[in-house]
Amino acid sequence: MRTLLPAILALLSTIGIARAAPPAPDQTLVERGRYLAQAADCAACHSAKGKAPFAGGLKMNAPVIGAIYTTNITPDPETGIGRYTEQEFARALREGVAKDGHNLYPAMPYPSYAKVSNDDVSALYAYFMLGVKPVHQANRAPDAPWPLTMRWPLKLWNMLFLEDRRFAPSPDKSLEWNRGAYLVQGLGHCGACHTPRGIAFQELALDDRGSQFLSGAALDGWFASNLTGNATTGLGKWSGEDIARFLKTGANTHATAFGPMTDVINNSTQWMSDKDLAAIAVYLKSLPASGAPTAPAGTVDPATMAHGAQVYQNFCVACHLPNGKGTAPWLAPLAGNPNVLEPNPLSLINVTLNGTPALVIDGIPAPYPMPAHRHALSDADIAAALTFTRNSWGNHAPAITANDVTKLRQQTGNDQ
Missing domain, CATH: 1.10.760.10 (Cytochrome c-like domain)
Structure with a gap:
């Protein structure tokens, strides 16, 4: 019996590890997310010339504020979105609110992405977490003086201008x-x-x-x-x-x-x-x-x-x-x-x-x-x-x- 005990414990340990292992990624979902990311043209804004895809850093001139720089949306856990849950990813995409609660500038087209369906958000999340290479590249602060860098006024902006609702098909259209x-x-x-x-x-x-x-x-x-x-x-x-x-x-x-x-x-x-x-x-x-x-x-x-x-x-x-x-x-x-x-x-x-x-x-x-x-x-x-x-x-x-x-x-x- 003593000779069997190590083997039994090893077997139980293996079973436990197998049960705890995360499920394999759904490649169909990842590929669908890749297509949707192309349809949304995420690369155009979040990829700077000569830099890694989706690592951000592209300069954009924003009225009144000045120059802002797009963010790293690779799954890097420190500088990107690697620690975002799907719910947090959806909130950033549709409402312009980052994981830590700060508001994004509306140069990010979240008023449009508010219309994106739940299924498509899930596919996009799968792609960015599993289909994009993580890149460690810190985000750059806007080239603007205080108080123009304050984000809290964007909460008021959202209250006035954001229509946070999904696209509803028109029944009288094809x-x-x-x-x-x-x-x-x-x-x-x-x-x-x-x-x-x-x-x-x-x-x-x-x-x-x-x-x-x-x-x-x-x-x-x-x-x-x-x-x-x-x-x-x-x-x-x-x-x-x-x-x-x-x-x-x-x-x-x-x-x-x-x-x-x-x-x-x-x-x-x-x-x-x-x-x-x-x-x-x-x-x-x-x-x-x-x-x-x-x-x-x-x-x-x-x-x-x-x-x-x-x-x-x-x-x-x-x-x-x-x-x-x-x-x-x-x-x-x-x-x-x-x-x-x-x-x-x-x-x-x-x-x-x-x-x-x-x-x-x-x-x-x-x-x-x-x-x-x-x-x-x-x-x-x-x-x-x-x-x-x-x-x-x-x-x-x-x-x-x-x-x-x-x-x-x-x-x-x-x-x-």
């Missing part, structure tokens, strides 16, 4: 429409960039019940495009197939992605299923026209047009052609391009000054990204060329002044 609405309003958080904001940095509409939802907005030196049915500056002339193709490849016969939208294409939408992209297109095509009206024709100084035509001939015609039609989808058309016709010229000035990162589709960089012209052209040259572009080949939009270019040149510096 399954495809509802899926598209869920992706656009929730995970995709399209309104965070494409919806105008109020004086308190709140989105003026969180869904299609508000007329300003996705009507375009200025943000950090760019103008995020109008995504409503506006036929001039929005998607009114785009088919559902045009929208899906743009999200999959970053280009179609109407326009090419540039600026911050390249990150969205590169990190997010190109990896989404064709079914989900089609659903997004169905939803966007259902939005009525909204946005600023275009300027009347015949208001541009002839001397400015002549100067702009010469600059265009010297610097732009090789890619965009004399008729402004480009060679879609490789070289963007300028004639009829909604970004060209948008009354707010921020994006046009920015991309001309600073160029744009290349689209990278299936690992292959686009061959002809827009180059920077800030060192080759004066502010007056850029203003004239863009004014010419906005008022040629049937285009009609307000003139751009050299002062407009000067302001953005100074604002962007070498950060872009």
Whole structure:
């Protein structure tokens, strides 16, 4: 009996260890979370150039406050979210409240993520805890003086502007429409960039019940495009197939992605299923026209047009052609391009000054990204060329002044 006792104890110990061991991760759930994280484009904000994925540190310019830096959302237990429970993860995602109780700035699109379903939150949690490599990288404090760094006023902000409720399907709409609405309003958080904001940095509409939802907005030196049915500056002339193709490849016969939208294409939408992209297109095509009206024709100084035509001939015609039609989808058309016709010229000035990162589709960089012209052209040259572009080949939009270019040149510096 004594000789059997050690063996019995060893067996019982083994059984106890086996029972105490955590269950193996559900790889299906982890992979679903990976897909949802791509749909939510988490990498674009939480990954700084040249740094580890999801380790944070990306600089973002916030109105009034100054520069803030995105946080480490890897499962590192010291500097990341490795000690978050699923409930704490859900609270941060949907309510903008960290594990220790401090409020997150609404640059984190938690008003959109408030719509995300419980099942999708569970899948995201599984992915970030089990599918992301932990990185020990401390978070950086905002570049702002006290008292602007105080977080307690954000509790009041949430009381005023956060609608903490899940997406509710519309019974009178199709399954495809509802899926598209869920992706656009929730995970995709399209309104965070494409919806105008109020004086308190709140989105003026969180869904299609508000007329300003996705009507375009200025943000950090760019103008995020109008995504409503506006036929001039929005998607009114785009088919559902045009929208899906743009999200999959970053280009179609109407326009090419540039600026911050390249990150969205590169990190997010190109990896989404064709079914989900089609659903997004169905939803966007259902939005009525909204946005600023275009300027009347015949208001541009002839001397400015002549100067702009010469600059265009010297610097732009090789890619965009004399008729402004480009060679879609490789070289963007300028004639009829909604970004060209948008009354707010921020994006046009920015991309001309600073160029744009290349689209990278299936690992292959686009061959002809827009180059920077800030060192080759004066502010007056850029203003004239863009004014010419906005008022040629049937285009009609307000003139751009050299002062407009000067302001953005100074604002962007070498950060872009």
